[in-house]
Amino acid sequence: MRGSPWSGAACLLAATLVTGTMAAQQIDPRLDRLDAVTRSIVGALVDSAVAAALPTEPLIQRALEGATKRATGEVIVAAVRRLAQDLAHARDALGGTASPGELTAGAAALRAGASPAFLTELRRTRREPLIVPLAVLTDLVASGVPVDSAAHAVVALASRTRDADLIEFRRAVERDIALGAPPAAATAAAAGLTAQSVDVNAGARQQRPGRP
């Protein structure tokens, strides 16, 4: 290489170019909808999630939700940061083998008031994915069911109930509550009925589009 006073400066410039470009590329291009400052902070939170082996897609979606709903940067960052913490707590409770979907549902369950011990117990009880049981618990709590009642019912059903039965259980509880039943009593009654009928309607599902 030809020696020159420019060589050192050129090396520095080249290294800066490459390093800067690589660092910038770690931010998901979908986050371009955020303002520059918010995008940078959310990008750093996403990087931290990657380093901690946490799923990043829920964080990105939460930021995009905030951007679409025209939330301020501070609110978006707070929401993403809180979700990242919830995901980490969910991973601690569910174990390192939990899928991204399970961690997302687990984070929502923890936010709804479920205890980490409930998540660990559910993992021990059920061999199938935990997305639906965790979501059912969260939805029941959102419907007014005390978290302990919801957790007790879900753990009792989780070991031998399919996802579709658990969703039907949730609908039954919501229906009874809408008709005036006390949430805890509605949960206990529906759990009993679901436990009795899990094997009855097994062949009649998935024929029509699902509904929320």
Next chain:
Amino acid sequence: MFDQPDDAVERMARHLRQPVRIDPALDERVMRAIATLPTPVRSTAGVAWSWLTRPRRLTLTPLGMVAAAAALAAVVLLYRRGPGPPVLPRTDTRPFQFVLVAPRATRVSLVGDFNDWDATRTPMRRVRATSSLWSTLIPLAPGRYRYSFLVDGAHWRADPAAPAARDDEFGTPSSVVTVGGS
């Protein structure tokens, strides 16, 4: 009858020391023979390989280093950017129908975790031309998704038929849909 050994060695050495006489026309004959040999045909790949492997002397200038860095940055940029936002896998998905009653709406969009909260991605259609019922059908993989309806581009509506999202930090209502696998 036999020479002394020293004499024999001496005579052999003298013989070997004599210069070798080569026919002066030998070189010409050899070159003629070579010229008559068929010329080997080189393929394009061979020529290219020869060009690529030919030793060269490179001088790296500051401008060349900047150009190389820019090229490397472009490669990294293209590699990292990828083909675009991830698309939901078509395998292991099932169709989900979303409906909303909105009599006065002129347009309704379904917006959520499944379409990057992009209001242009999933427009809903009236069930009939004069109906107040808006509907759309999308494939969803197992998971839990937050979503909302955007009416006339300005009004956020939760799905009255679905559980509400409790952790709604953005001040507008959202719903959740859970897709099971079993």
